[in-house]
Amino acid sequence: MSAITRDEVAHLARLSRLAISDDELDHYATQLDDIIAAVAKVAEVAAEDVPPSSHALPLTNVFRADEVRQSLTPELALSGAPAVEDDRFRVPRILGEEA
Amino acid sequence: MSVMAYDEALERYEPVLGLETHVELGTHSKMFCGCSTTFGAPPNTHVCPTCLALPGSLPVANEMAIESTIRIGLALNCSIAEWCRFARKNYFYPDMPKNYQISQYDEPLCFDGYLDVEVDGRTVRIEIERVHLEEDTGKSTHVGGATGRIQGADYSIVDYNRAGIPLVEIVTKPIPGTDRLAPEVARAYATELRELMRSLGVSDVRMEEGSMRCDVNVSLMPRGSSEWGTRTETKNVNSLRSVERSVRSEIQRQAAILAEGGRIIQETRHFHEDTGMTTSGRSKEEAQDYRYFPEPDLVPIAPDPVWVARLKSALPELPAVRRKRLQAEWGVSDHDMESMHNADAIEIVEATIAAGAPAADARKWWMGELARRANESGKALADLPITPAQVARVTELVASGTLNDKLAREALDGVLAGEGSPDEVVASRGLQIADEGELATIVEQVLAGNADAVEKVRSGKIAAVGALVGGVMKASRGKADAARARELILEKLGVSE
Numbered sequence: 001m002s003a004i005t006r007d008e009v010a011h012l013a014r015l016s017r018l019a020i021s022d023d024e025l026d027h028y029a030t031q032l033d034d035i036i037a038a039v040a041k042v043a044e045v046a047a048e049d050v051p052p053s054s055h056a057l058p059l060t061n062v063f064r065a066d067e068v069r070q071s072l073t074p075e076l077a078l079s080g081a082p083a084v085e086d087d088r089f090r091v092p093r094i095l096g097e098e099a
Numbered sequence: 100m101s102v103m104a105y106d107e108a109l110e111r112y113e114p115v116l117g118l119e120t121h122v123e124l125g126t127h128s129k130m131f132c133g134c135s136t137t138f139g140a141p142p143n144t145h146v147c148p149t150c151l152a153l154p155g156s157l158p159v160a161n162e163m164a165i166e167s168t169i170r171i172g173l174a175l176n177c178s179i180a181e182w183c184r185f186a187r188k189n190y191f192y193p194d195m196p197k198n199y200q201i202s203q204y205d206e207p208l209c210f211d212g213y214l215d216v217e218v219d220g221r222t223v224r225i226e227i228e229r230v231h232l233e234e235d236t237g238k239s240t241h242v243g244g245a246t247g248r249i250q251g252a253d254y255s256i257v258d259y260n261r262a263g264i265p266l267v268e269i270v271t272k273p274i275p276g277t278d279r280l281a282p283e284v285a286r287a288y289a290t291e292l293r294e295l296m297r298s299l300g301v302s303d304v305r306m307e308e309g310s311m312r313c314d315v316n317v318s319l320m321p322r323g324s325s326e327w328g329t330r331t332e333t334k335n336v337n338s339l340r341s342v343e344r345s346v347r348s349e350i351q352r353q354a355a356i357l358a359e360g361g362r363i364i365q366e367t368r369h370f371h372e373d374t375g376m377t378t379s380g381r382s383k384e385e386a387q388d389y390r391y392f393p394e395p396d397l398v399p400i401a402p403d404p405v406w407v408a409r410l411k412s413a414l415p416e417l418p419a420v421r422r423k424r425l426q427a428e429w430g431v432s433d434h435d436m437e438s439m440h441n442a443d444a445i446e447i448v449e450a451t452i453a454a455g456a457p458a459a460d461a462r463k464w465w466m467g468e469l470a471r472r473a474n475e476s477g478k479a480l481a482d483l484p485i486t487p488a489q490v491a492r493v494t495e496l497v498a499s500g501t502l503n504d505k506l507a508r509e510a511l512d513g514v515l516a517g518e519g520s521p522d523e524v525v526a527s528r529g530l531q532i533a534d535e536g537e538l539a540t541i542v543e544q545v546l547a548g549n550a551d552a553v554e555k556v557r558s559g560k561i562a563a564v565g566a567l568v569g570g571v572m573k574a575s576r577g578k579a580d581a582a583r584a585r586e587l588i589l590e591k592l593g594v595s596e
Contacts, residue, residue, distance in 0.1 A: 054184060054393030060401040066126045066163035069133025074143045077151060077259075087142040088240070088256035091193040094249055 004032045017082065100376065101355040105279075105347060108319075108354035114281040115327050116274040116346065117316035118225075120292055122267045123235060123309070124167050125302045129263040130234045131158030131201065131397075136265075138308055142258035150263035152197035157396050160185075164265035165208070166410065167301040168232045169402060171267055172209025173411045174295055175227050180208050182401045185232075185394040193257055194236035202233035202268075204391040208400065214295070215419065216287040217440075218280055220433060225288050226272040237262035267301075273316075273327065281317075281350065286343035289313055290440070293339070294418040306337050313342050315370075317349040319357060328353075329363040333377050336370045345370040349377055425449060429458035435466075442470060444480055447487055454491035457498075464490050468508055472515060485514045492521040505577040506530045533578045538571075541579065542587045545570040556592055564588055 006025045009032065013020040020028065071077075074087050083090035103111075129136055132149035148156040172179055186204035209230035215222050238261050243253025269292065277284040293311060296304045304311040318330035331353070333345045353363055368377035416424070422445065426436045429452070439445050444465050451461035465480060469490070473480050493510050496502040502510060502525070513524030525531065533541065545567055546553055552570075555563035564585060571584040589595065 054395055055398050057398065059398040060182070061403075062159060062398045063162035063165065064133075064159040066128050066161050067133060068128045068135045069147070071134045071145050071147050072151075074141070074146075077143050077146045080153075085242075085256045088258050089143070089193070089196075090254060090256050093252060093254055094192060094239075094241075 004029045102351035103354040105351055108350050109279045111322060112319040112354050113322055114350050115318045116277060116281055116285055118271045118288060119314040120269045121312045122296055122302045124164050124265040124267060126161055126163045126265055128161060130161050130164055130265040131263055140260055145260040160397060168208050168267050169407060170299055170410050172230045174299055174414055174417060175212035175214055177209035177212030177227060177230055179402055179407050182399055183208055184399045185397045186391045187394050189390045194239050195262060200234060201394055203231035207231035214291060216291045218283050218287045223284050225274060228270045228272045230269050233266050235261050235264040235266040282343040282346040285315060285346045286339050289339050289342045298415050298418050315345050317346055319353045329365050331366055331368050333368045333370050341370055344375045348375055447480055450487035451490050454488040456491035456494040460494040489514050489521055501532060503532055503580050532580050533575050538579055541571055541574050545574055556594055561596060
């Protein structure tokens with residue numbers, strides 16, 4: 001497996017809006033590499049008699065009751081947003097001119 | 100944009116319809132978290148780490164939403180999946196903070212059903228492909244640019260209160276064979292579906308607030324061909340009337356293109372209430388691959404057959420069955436029942452009858468005078484400022500001889516103008532039918548003043564009595580009982596019919 005580069009970690013961090021220091025870039029690159037290598041082992045043991053699954057646990061029907069719970073305040077909800085306007089999340093132009 | 104006359108379009112082409120309807124469920128809390136679903140709250144007050152997709156949060160499915168979806172499926176004669184999963188639909192609009200919407204893909208909760216609708220006295224069976232559960236998206240406002248639309252905007256602002264509200268999508272199979280009734284069939288289907296949702300109590304289905312939204316697919320094939328044409332999908336259709344209009348205008352638009360040898364582009368189109376026409380939206384050919392995959396944060400759903408059977412046996416009387424029962428109880432014709440249904444008047448007429456009005460009177464006032472008022476003010480019948488009980492009281496006042504029809508209309512006027520109950524309006528406006536003594540006096544005066552008409556009636560031209568009755572009504576300022584006045588006139592002139 002190819003190693004995860006510092007640049008890739010920096011890219012992921014930017015997409016995820018996470019502030020990561022230079023030291024942490026190396027740290028996470030190694031960690032992510034290990035995780036991907038570990039997960040890749042699954043492909044080695046996958047056999048035709050093992051059905052694909054979408055969840056780690058053999059459970060069905062995990063539901064919650066239809067009850068209202070406390071939401072965040074708008075101040076708190078918006079506190080992590082890069083830009084805010086009128087109590088709404090402000091996002092860059094969605095479609096280009098040609099759309 | 101050129102369009103072809105509807106009749107000509109139908110002579111040359113045969114339409115095929117398809118409808119995708121989204122219904123917001125009326126649960127208290129969202130699909131995967133405990134935030135409230137109440138409409139109209141200040142922006143971003145019904146949001147939490149789960150529906151904002153903050154790191155570490157996990158969704159858990161709302162049992163009531165699952166139950167409501169199964170009930171909808173059962174009411175639409177669908178099979179219910181024994182086992183199914185949610186799926187991630189990945190895309191890059193910011194209306195979902197997760198960058199994906201939790202939906203269902205190849206494993207819908209309900210599938211293969213049908214809904215029968217009545218159009219023009221005939222039953223059309225609409226086959227249902229699937230009913231699946233997903234979450235609604237946030238509401239974007241586009242800032243800058245001339246139109247307030249996403250195209251040309253400088254940036255957008257997003258309110259996530261709606262993000263995560265349970266949303267049911269009901270998809271029909273393609274509907275061929277509706278011919279020139281395609282617009283009416285589309286409307287009848289949306290109407291029937293809305294009533295079905297109401298009777299199940301699963302949604303308030305307010306199209307103007309977006310809790311029910313229709314996407315209308317239309318394609319045309321030349322007469323004699325069996326190969327379906329390219330379809331377009333019209334969005335932004337937010338009233339029953341618009342469903343009908345959008346099908347009609349899209350048939351006319353496509354026919355004009357095809358007749359000139361053109362090609363229909365598979366695309367999303369937007370319906371405009373003001374012009375009744377559609378304009379091009381995003382091209383479906385460029386629509387991105389949503390990279391659906393089974394949702395790893397949620398476990399599969401395997402509805403217990405005992406639960407499903409219990410839900411099925413507890414379904415309420417469905418609207419079509421109820422209408423048949425009411426029609427028999429009220430003794431009205433198919434045509435009158437269909438008119439009431441189309442005017443969305445059945446519930447209100449039923450409530451008026453329950454408040455004591457005879458069926459014929461309840462129907463007469465709501466479908467006549469009150470329908471006219473509603474039409475004039477551009478309101479729905481149910482939004483007129485008068486209650487079924489008040490209408491029932493007016494019919495009672497007519498039956499007891501206190502009011503005639505003309506005075507009853509005045510009483511309704513007063514109630515609609517906010518002057519109080521029918522009895523208060525009758526008292527304050529002095530609406531009271533003339534008593535026998537007053538009536539006799541007025542009849543004498545009118546006979547004395549209309550020698551010509553009197554002579555005609557005496558000489559056998561009974562029809563001339565109409566002018567005399569009219570004179571009595573005028574002299575009494577509408578307060579006479581016309582039928583009784585006619586009797587009195589004939590009696591005094593010694594003429595019998």
